[in-house]
Amino acid sequence: MINWKVILNIAKTHLLTKMKSTVTASLGVTFGIGAYITLVSFMTGLNEMLDSLILNQTPHIHIYNEIEPSEKQPIALYQEFEDAFNVVSSIKPKQSQKKIHNGLPILNYLKNDKNVYGATPQLRAQIFYLSGSIELGGNLLGVDIMEEARISNIGDYIIQGTPEDLKNSENGILLGAGLAKKMSLKEGDRVQISTIRGDVFPLKIVGIYQSGIAEIDNIQSYANLKTVQRILGEAKNYVTDINVKLNDIEAATAMAKGLEKQFQVKATSINEANAQFETGSNIRNLITYAVSITLLIVAGFGIYNILNMLIYEKMKDIAILKATGFSGTDVQLIFMSQAMIIGTVGGILGLAVGFVLSKLIDNVAFETEALPTITTYPINYNVWYYIIGISFALISTFVAGWLPSNKAKRIDPVRIIRGT
């Protein structure tokens, strides 16, 4: 039978009379756990922010028509040359359009799929921005702006004007911020654009778009799909890209493959597009855990040392306890409870320190053009990190306490009493 009250009382007395060692050992754990919580909250916060940045800017599935040479050259159709070795030099791509063949049926099909959160058509046109005598090359993207705003965070990047403004204007354009600066244009002004064929159209600037990535902002603008179709003189079914957002991102790769087969188009999933990005996240996580575990191991050694010292100092007490009827297990439990009290107190303090530090970081200003919605450093307050943190504190103090307490369990009282 184990008498916990007595055991805990002895453990408590030992800890209180050795306040300095107790505090040192607890602070070791506090430091380790606090650093773990702070690091992991901050690192995963950053990861998540970067992930969502990519996720929101990249469609889950991107459907387009790739211009490529025919796999079968006409000569292969001739039966006469069937067994011959044919050499065709200077192959050119098959004459075709960038247009997705049956864009509207695909769009309809996607909108009826219950796995699809949204699908929007896009028309990408090469144009020139005319500013006086200067021509700036660039892109004009025809979009269904309201649907675009629903399934992506494009709204965050429209720094002047709103998606509605674009939707409500026949000849509106959301001008790239870099372009606006170069041409000294602002909201409400007019800008002339010219197609590759040379037709010139005046468009009204209803807003400014800034992704934060200069290479995009210097060349790209948005207009309504209809507007761009009209500028190019194309029919209503002329779209070059379809962006799909799914309810479950995990299904993207399989679905992209299915779409390619079914509609003879090119479909890339976000997973293929961002394979490298994943690696980055994984490495950051790895570093976080490596550093945290190192800190906790150092804290564990601290506890091990201090308990060892304590047991060495308390040899006489251990002998007395054993001589008066405490069993080896009782003695072990006395020292294990000390380790666990240090672990619990240090661990809980560590969680508090980690939380406070996270809060501090969370309030530090962090502004970047690329992330218009973010104003402070991102922190991920996940309860699981706190659960893992306290478990780790308890496990490491348990291990650190086990060896010394096991030694105390086996101390032979006769040897101590004899003084050898």
Next chain:
Amino acid sequence: MNLVLETKNINKHFLKPKDFHVLKDISFGVEAGEFVSIMGKSGSGKSTLLYILSTMDTDYTGELFLNNTLITGQKHQELSRIRNKHIGFVFQFHYLLSEFSVLENVMLPAKKLAEKSVAEIEHDAMEKLIMLDIEKLAHQRASRISGGEKQRVAIARALINNPSILMGDEPTGNLDSHNSENVFSIFKRLKEEEGLSLLIVTHDEDFAKRTDRIIQMEDGRVLD
């Protein structure tokens, strides 16, 4: 004849640094209510024997009985319980837990036994302290009292669970003649008033002479 403690052919060897036959065929008994002293030259094996009798040392051959039950071969857990309940032990050096108060030191073995409530234990402990005339020290830290006082606290602690037998390894060895005399009269009173059995190792001839029986040891043997 009711034997509290009995040994049958106890032998013990120390193997290090070389084989040394320290106890040779020890057979004797202590009757209930008997006050026995053990004498013998230094190195004759008195302490070694006492550690075996107190169940702390289990590395021996032969048989040890306490209240007519065989103790030899019992598990460590069980030996701890027996030591706690049936055996009171007083060392030559007053071993007390220095961070605890006098009262807590006395109460600890009873708390471990857990047969009584804390209030009862405290009451019993105070009684023992009063009997030994140190009740004023009850709430002092054990490290802040004199040697003679510590020895009396150790006796109170040994008595707290009303053991079958009290063993002492030169309990007066470190005390002046006045304190020595004091401890002897306490033992005598415990025997007479409470019928306690005592087995005390001593070098003090006067002390031994006044006990019921002296066991003489020489070179690991009991002389008749």
